[in-house]
Amino acid sequence: MRLPKFEYLEPKNVKEITSLLKKNEDAILIAGGTDILPKMKQRIVTPKYVINITKIEDLKKIEFAEKKGLTLGSLATLDNISKSKPVIEKFTALAQAAGRVASPQLRNMGTIGGNISIESMCMYFNQSHEWRKGRPHLCFKLGGDRCFVAKGSKDCLALFQADTPPALIALGAQVTIVGATGKEKIINIEDFYTQKSKKVNILKPTDFVKQIHIPTPPKGTKSCYLKMAQRAAIDYPIAGAAACITVSGGKCKNAGIAVTAVGSGPLRLKEAEEVLIGNSITDELIEKAADAAYEKVRPMPHFNISAWYKRKLIRVLVKRSIKQACSKAK
Amino acid sequence: MKQLVELKVNGESYETAIDPHRTLLEVLRENIGMTGSKEGCDLGACGACTVVIDGKAVLACLTLALEARGKEITTIEGLAKDGKLHPLQQNFVDHGAIQCGFCTPGVIMSAKALLDENPKPTQVEIKRGISGNLCRCTGYTKIVEAIEVTAK
Numbered sequence: 001m002r003l004p005k006f007e008y009l010e011p012k013n014v015k016e017i018t019s020l021l022k023k024n025e026d027a028i029l030i031a032g033g034t035d036i037l038p039k040m041k042q043r044i045v046t047p048k049y050v051i052n053i054t055k056i057e058d059l060k061k062i063e064f065a066e067k068k069g070l071t072l073g074s075l076a077t078l079d080n081i082s083k084s085k086p087v088i089e090k091f092t093a094l095a096q097a098a099g100r101v102a103s104p105q106l107r108n109m110g111t112i113g114g115n116i117s118i119e120s121m122c123m124y125f126n127q128s129h130e131w132r133k134g135r136p137h138l139c140f141k142l143g144g145d146r147c148f149v150a151k152g153s154k155d156c157l158a159l160f161q162a163d164t165p166p167a168l169i170a171l172g173a174q175v176t177i178v179g180a181t182g183k184e185k186i187i188n189i190e191d192f193y194t195q196k197s198k199k200v201n202i203l204k205p206t207d208f209v210k211q212i213h214i215p216t217p218p219k220g221t222k223s224c225y226l227k228m229a230q231r232a233a234i235d236y237p238i239a240g241a242a243a244c245i246t247v248s249g250g251k252c253k254n255a256g257i258a259v260t261a262v263g264s265g266p267l268r269l270k271e272a273e274e275v276l277i278g279n280s281i282t283d284e285l286i287e288k289a290a291d292a293a294y295e296k297v298r299p300m301p302h303f304n305i306s307a308w309y310k311r312k313l314i315r316v317l318v319k320r321s322i323k324q325a326c327s328k329a330k
Numbered sequence: 331m332k333q334l335v336e337l338k339v340n341g342e343s344y345e346t347a348i349d350p351h352r353t354l355l356e357v358l359r360e361n362i363g364m365t366g367s368k369e370g371c372d373l374g375a376c377g378a379c380t381v382v383i384d385g386k387a388v389l390a391c392l393t394l395a396l397e398a399r400g401k402e403i404t405t406i407e408g409l410a411k412d413g414k415l416h417p418l419q420q421n422f423v424d425h426g427a428i429q430c431g432f433c434t435p436g437v438i439m440s441a442k443a444l445l446d447e448n449p450k451p452t453q454v455e456i457k458r459g460i461s462g463n464l465c466r467c468t469g470y471t472k473i474v475e476a477i478e479v480t481a482k
């Protein structure tokens with residue numbers, strides 16, 4: 001499949017990204033290109049301008065200092081993140097999530113900024129132009145008036161399934177967004193998502209993600225990300241769960257639990273966190289937290305995965321990720 | 331509009347005029363005439379187009395040719411030296427790791443990047459290293475053997 005024609009732009013610094021985005025309507029950013037180029041080949045997006053930001057070396061850095069925490073430039077590759085020593089040691093869930101994305105080649109290319117910014121997916125949408133043309137109507141995601149997944153639904157229900165966002169939520173990450181005026185805005189990663197499948201993140205056409213920051217976790221903190229997919233590589237998660245647990249004096253001081261591939265965005269499970277916080281963690285308590293997760297998620301069927309299976313899987317993954325985090329957090 | 335670009339492939343410079351929407355895979359195969367890198371899915375899911383850029387295995391079908399300017403690109407054509415096959419290639423032949431051969435260039439490029447970074451990988455590391463490459467003849471056991479023997 002050939003790419004559609006476009007004009008190619010290559011900014012040399014962060015300022016130039018903003019001015020190019022402002023000057024050119026109908027432009028998209030390309031980082032690793034592993035998500036956007038397939039979509040362009042399928043004519044899901046056909047921008048007039050493609051802005052390749054990968055020549056900006058400053059945005060590729062992975063920096064850690066005990067006091068300052070971890071700062072990931074938006075262009076840090078998933079491979080480098082998954083192999084970075086401080087990330088493996090202090091932000092384990094993130095190293096695990098980045099290391100489970102797609103395949104070695106895609107992790108060498110794919111960036112963290114791109115990973116948090118991918119759109120939701122659906123078997124009626126992520127198809128070739130010819131395939132989509134075969135249907136007489138358009139669905140919501142393409143500006144139409146219906147959803148093929150659930151007849152009668154008033155909204156798009158496409159699935160968000162990026163691997164790193166639940167880990168970033170559990171670890172309490174913040175995203176720095178640069179807007180049209182060049183001003184930086186720092187938000188919690190949870191607030192980066194709209195929980196609407198039609199447009200899953202809050203980015204405006206003139207915005208871009210500059211970096212992601214995670215404060216150093218307090219002593220006694222461990223984290224874990226677990227993913228279940230049909231094959232051990234290449235596939236998106238059927239479901240993924242991240243847990244970050246801080247234990248002090250035998251009690252759970254803090255907990256972050258989040259899941260992916262269950263709906264319109266990565267989902268933080270406060271109900272499950274609350275079960276743990278303040279208590280000494282026993283197997284029984286972990287079962288209760290997993291029950292709370294099960295109660296909270298309401299997945300839709302996706303390809304050949306039933307909603308029932310996915311919900312049960314979330315229960316299991318939440319349970320195991322808490323257990324694995326706790327087995328180290330002492 | 332076409333642009334004149336210079337690509338460095340297997341240590342040699344190639345100049346060609348291309349539109350920005352051409353992928354590196356298309357330019358390697360159609361402009362430069364190196365058809366070793368294969369087009370399988372063309373969507374990032376099979377690894378048949380794997381090449382090594384600046385030491386890392388990447389997918390040529392999802393790389394814009396313009397992006398590859400100024401980088402060291404290595405393709406399967408760059409492995410044999412002075413008419414002698416690269417040890418990986420020779421071992422693939424000797425161990426029957428090639429059936430139809432379509433996935434072979436991609437698998438070998440993934441294996442090369444792996445061995446350059448980690449000369450003594452475990453069997454699990456080898457399997458992970460080539461996990462982005464599909465072999466539809468499903469000859470994985472022999473492929474892993476050939477890579478193991480090369481690493482010894």
Ligand SMILES: Cc1cc2nc3c(=O)[nH]c(=O)nc-3n(C[C@H](O)[C@H](O)[C@H](O)COP(=O)(O)OP(=O)(O)OC[C@H]3O[C@@H](n4cnc5c(N)ncnc54)[C@H](O)[C@@H]3O)c2cc1C
Nearest residue numbers: 031032033034035036102110111113114115162163209374
């Ligand atoms: C076969 C296959 C399997 C895959 N499997 C997985 C998987 O298992 N898990 C998973 O999470 N992903 C998977 N992916 C998706 C993708 O490879 C990754 O999510 C990757 O991290 C995307 O990063 P990128 O840099 O390549 O993004 P790009 O394709 O460059 O960009 C993705 C989107 O983000 C926008 N964007 C990129 N950078 C920025 C920025 N700095 N600021 C604002 N917007 C930005 C782009 O405009 C685009 O809309 C898979 C893809 C393929 C082709």
Ligand code: SF4
Nearest residue numbers: 122139147156157158
């Ligand atoms: S969930 Fe429904 S509206 Fe959304 S992309 Fe799929 S078919 Fe279209």
Ligand code: FES
Nearest residue numbers: 370371372377391
């Ligand atoms: S052709 Fe590039 S991954 Fe399949």
Ligand code: FES
Nearest residue numbers: 431433465466467
């Ligand atoms: S040898 Fe035929 S696809 Fe691998």
